[in-house]
Amino acid sequence: AQSVTQLDSQVPVFEEAPVELRCNYSSSVSVYLFWYVQYPNQGLQLLLKYLSGSTLVESINGFEAEFNKSQTSFHLRKPSVHISDTAEYFCAVSDLGGNKLVFGAGTILRVKS
Amino acid sequence: DVKVTQSSRYLVKRTGEKVFLECVQDMDHENMFWYRQDPGLGLRLIYFSYDVKMKEKGDIPEGYSVSREKKERFSLILESASTNQTSMYLCASSLSRDITYEQYFGPGTRLTVT
Numbered sequence: 001a002q003s004v005t006q007l008d009s010q011v012p013v014f015e016e017a018p019v020e021l022r023c024n025y026s027s028s029v030s031v032y033l034f035w036y037v038q039y040p041n042q043g044l045q046l047l048l049k050y051l052s053g054s055t056l057v058e059s060i061n062g063f064e065a066e067f068n069k070s071q072t073s074f075h076l077r078k079p080s081v082h083i084s085d086t087a088e089y090f091c092a093v094s095d096l097g098g099n100k101l102v103f104g105a106g107t108i109l110r111v112k113s
Numbered sequence: 114d115v116k117v118t119q120s121s122r123y124l125v126k127r128t129g130e131k132v133f134l135e136c137v138q139d140m141d142h143e144n145m146f147w148y149r150q151d152p153g154l155g156l157r158l159i160y161f162s163y164d165v166k167m168k169e170k171g172d173i174p175e176g177y178s179v180s181r182e183k184k185e186r187f188s189l190i191l192e193s194a195s196t197n198q199t200s201m202y203l204c205a206s207s208l209s210r211d212i213t214y215e216q217y218f219g220p221g222t223r224l225t226v227t
Contacts, residue, residue: 004155006155032214041220042220042221043117043203043218043219043221044156044203044205044216044218045218046215046216049215051214090155090156094214099144099161099163099209099214100158100161100171101156101158103148103155103157104155105153105154106153106155
């Protein structure tokens with residue numbers, strides 16, 4: 001069975017500073033990896049995903065994540081955050097069957113001005 | 114755009130009541146899911162369904178049941194609500210043929226059991 005560990009429950013950061021949200025997973029099989037974002041009072045939205053190919057994946061709003069198989073990690077980064085990035089971020093993993101996701105506990109990103 | 118709607122944003126029920134949470138998706142997705150979201154625990158899968166009238170238990174099915182009579186609708190039922198079922202409930206759907214495996218989420222129902 002898969003599991004996901006998000007190492008930080010909350011990350012406070014000032015606007016325009018870089019940020020890294022950490023995610024480690026465990027699985028005995030090959031996996032797909034996802035980052036979802038939940039803005040206040042909303043449902044989850046897919047931010048980016050790794051299925052295969054290039055280990056560096058990017059989102060349309062400047063986030064990127066790198067799949068590191070040897071370290072079983074999929075950390076999320078952004079070089080310069082905005083107030084509007086304040087949200088809860090969830091890392092998730094699925095096996096190659098793909099339909100079921102296992103989520104981490106979430107990391108709340110608080111961007112301060 | 115895929116739209117997943119949930120019948121209520123906020124719901125308050127009494128202990129012992131039977132509670133129905135409804136979820137509807139408008140994109141002909143085969144797969145539908147019910148999750149429970151609690152602070153510090155992330156999302157935990159309660160039940161999912163791959164097709165009409167099919168259901169499978171997730172990680173925390175105890176105290177819950179589901180119904181899928183039509184492809185677009187997936188209902189979560191709390192047979193006898195208890196205070197430890199106070200939580201945010203999220204519904205999601207996905208397309209079986211979609212190799213990206215993206216799940217689309219509804220806005221959630223915050224259930225309080227008193």
